[in-house]
Each structure stands twice: as structure tokens, then as C-alpha cells.
Amino acid sequence: MVVCFLILVFIISLVSFTYASDPTSLQNFCVAVKDSEAKGSNVTPVNVNQLPGLITLGISLVRIDYAPYGLNPPHIHPQANEVLVVVEGTLYVGFVTSNPTNPNVKNKLFTKTLNPGDVFVFPEGLIHFQFNVGKTNAVVFAGLSSRNPGVITIANAVFGSNPPINIDVLTKAFPVVVNVIKYLQGQFW
Template identity: 75%
Template sequence: MHLIPVSQDFCVAINDPEDAVFVNGKFCKDPKLAKAQDFYYSGLNIPRNTSNPVGSTVTPVNVAQIPGLNTLGISLVRIDYAPNGGLNPPHTHPRATEILVVVEGTLYVGFVTSNTDNRLITKVLYPGDVFVFPIGLIHFQFNVGKTNAVAFAALSSQNPGVITVANAVFGSNPPINPDVLVKAFQLDKNVVKNLQSKFWWANN
């Protein structure tokens, strides 16, 4: 398999080809018109509201917020966790490894290896601690402290994607045939239907 090589210093994403320069087969903003604003975002110092069912909020800073990140393969998030159990629930990033640094609070974090042994690797993290979640593996962070927790995390993609397991499985639109989930999770059909109604709400 061959892969397409980059051919410019950067390629600021644009939504309207009218404003674009057509360079080497791709539309990017004319590099001569790129400005500091294209590489900039502000507000990551502001605590987020965590009043939601899982008690956490992820603030993304990826190519959707910073168009200059296009093609550059990295992005950031700020994560706020409510005290006493704020949870960034089990999820995967299909296109990125994550490295997280705790700024405030106490987090129990972990990831699970793939089917060879489905091994759980966990750690309790304090401010200044750093942890790595390898690409594609299911992972989570859980606030086990009595105060707010805050972390910054970097991801090895300008648009890493997120698949929250519970939402994708029980809250897809339309719902997955309940018989599939009954067998896969060895749950009673009523429990499955109840879960689907809860997560359907969450996503719609």
C-alpha cells in the first residue's frame, strides 16, 4: 500500500472552495492568506459544567476548532470531572493514542488490552501525573476524589473520533436489533430495551 505524502508546510482547512487555492490536487486555504487566527483557540482555562448523567465534559480542540491543524496529526482536549464519581465513560479513539496529564483532582484511569487477554491496566493519578491510552483500546477516567478534577489530554490525530461504548451499542440511531444485544451481553431482553430507551434519549 502506498500513502499520500504531504506537500506543503500546512494546509488550513476551508469550507468554501471559492476561497481556496488549488495546489497539488488538494484544496487548502491559500498559504499566503493563512494567519495566526487559523492556528489559535482560546478558552481552555474555563471550567466546564459537568451537570450531566456521567458527570464529565470533554472540550475538544481539534481541526473543527483550529482549521490549521488539518493534515498535522495532533489535537487537544480539556476534560472536567464532577466530584465523587465524575466519569469519562469507556470509549475508544479509532484514529489516535491519547496522553493525559492531570491538572487537578484524583482520577482512577484504565484501559483494556484486546482479546488476547482483555487485561485491565489501571492507575490512580494525582496532579502532575501522566498516563497513556494506546490507540483503539477501550479506556476511561473516573474521579475518585471529593473535589473537581481537570485534565488535559493530547491525541495523535487532528480529528481522533470518539466511540463511547454504551452510546454506540445501546444508543445507536436506529437501534441495533435487541436480539443481537441480548446474546452479546447475555442480558434479559427487557433490560436491553430499557437501556436502548435510556441511551436513545441520550443521543436524540
Template identity: 70%
Template sequence: MVVAVDFFFLDLNRTGNTSNPFGSRVTSVNNNQLSGLNTLGISLVHIDYAPYHLNPPHTHPRATEVLVVLEVTLNVGFVTSNPADPNQNNKRFTKYLNPRDIFVFPEGLTHFRFNVGDKNVVAFAGLSIQNPGVLTIDNVVFGSDPSINQAMLTKAFQVEKRVIDYLQAQL
């Protein structure tokens, strides 16, 4: 009972609106936007970055991501967490990507991207599942509703309560 439109998505030909605090816009194409992806095990995102802006640290709990930069230069990376080899814990892997360069973010690892230049950056990423999920670290930790206990956050991050208050107020 499918038709051609179930396999067609039009909105990636437009520049995303980057007028937000992070200066980036992610346009997702997963099985929620394109029903033809259901059960196929893939999805895609188009990301626009304003000069000197970012896609904040986040993770995809169900997917590996392959990113390709189309225009300008982007600083990207990820950080390991709790690997079998304790010498590799919290190790940062990072590169500067130029047009047509590719970088892989392993499933579940916190990763980041930053436009280091004074021009807009355009990138595309493929993900290894039709609905990868996304957990933006600052939203999860400081923007939860109801809030995570401030005493716990103060102790976990080893900062004063006023810092936690400030971070929670931002979200």
C-alpha cells in the same frame, strides 16, 4: 493565506459544564475547532469532572492519547482486546493519577476515567492525530438509530430483554 487566529484557541480557560448524566465535560481542540492543526497530526482535549463522576468507556479509533491530571485524583485505565498473546486478552490496566501524573491510552483501546474524590478534577490530553474520532461504547451499542436487534444484544450480553430495554431507553 493563513492568519494568526488559525493557530489560536481561547475556550480552554473556562470550566466545562458538568451538569449532565456523566458529570464530565470534554472540550475538544482538533482541526474542526482550530484550522491550524490541519495536517499536523495532533489534537488536544480539556476535561472537567464533577466529584464522583466519569468520562464513560470510549475509544479513539485513530489516535493514541496521553492524559495529564492538573488537579485532584483521577482513576484511569484501559482494557486490551484481541492481542496476539491470548493470555493478555481483556486485561485491564489501571492507575490512580495525582496532579502532574501522566497515563497513555494506546490507539483504539477502550478506556475510562473516574473522579474518585469529592472535588472537581481538571485534566488535559494530547492525541496523536488532528481528528482522533471518539466512539462512546454505551452510545454505540445501546443508542444506535435504528436500534441493534434486541435478541442479538440479549444473547451477546447474556441478559434478559428487560435489561436491554432499560439500557436502550437511557440513550
């Protein structure tokens, strides 16, 4: 427990030195949707909703617990960088660059396998993921550089929108046949 507390203090210190407040305007709404079909991970947030004292600090935290082979699926935080510290287990993590000015790194995937004590940084607004590659549970803590980092899970947003995105748009964006899009849309609640 002391180790977890020290990790939290480290994350808070690191993030608070980096950003004293949110660098961009914040959204004034939050729509929370419970994921009823778990991917083998559970995210426990600590943000202004749970700890109002964070409102002026420009930071938030999460604890993520992973079952063996559990996944925190590809997602983005549109308003925050994320610093992740592995407490237990082995994770395969990564992020993808998006439309940079250098064509040599366009959509480049950066990955690493992390073990207890390892740290990884996910830049603001980039698609990233974590996957427990071990046969045991994994636990991480992450600090985010915003009191409201936002989270957009890519597959949920694209294939699980309500109402659904027009199939013509999706078949053109993802060069696949209509039946594949219908199948993917049918996987979401």
C-alpha cells in the same frame, strides 16, 4: 495559567515527535452529537474545527473538567493514541486490551489512580475511561496523535443507536434476558 500553557506545550511536543501526520486514512465526515445527559464531565476539544492550523500537524488536544465523582465513560479513539496529564484532582483511569495474540492478556484491565502531575497513555483503539474518585473537581489535558481521533462512547453506540440494534443480536452478545436489553436501551435519548 503558565502551568497549563507549559503542559500544553509538553503534550504537543510529545505527540508531534511521535507522529508527524495521521498514520491512517481519515474519515471525511464528523457527526457531532451533544450529550444532553452529562456524566459529570465536560470535554473541551481543540482540533481542526477550532484551530484549522492543526490540519497538517496530525494532533489534537482536549481539556476535560470533572465534577466530584464525574465520569468520562468507556470509549475509544479509533485513530489516535492519547496522552493524559492530570492538572488537578484525583482520577482512576484505565484501559482494556482487546483480542491480543497472547491469551494471558486477553481483555486485561490496566488501571492506575492519578494525581496532579501524573501522566497516563491510552493506546489507539482500546476501550478506556477516567473517573474522578475525589471529592473535589478534577482537570486534565490530553494530547491525541491525530487531527481527527474520532470518539465512540461504547454504551451510547451499543444501547443508544438509532434505530436500535436488534434485541436478538444484543441478547446473544450480552447473555442477558430481553428485559435487561430493553431497560438499557431505554436509558438513552
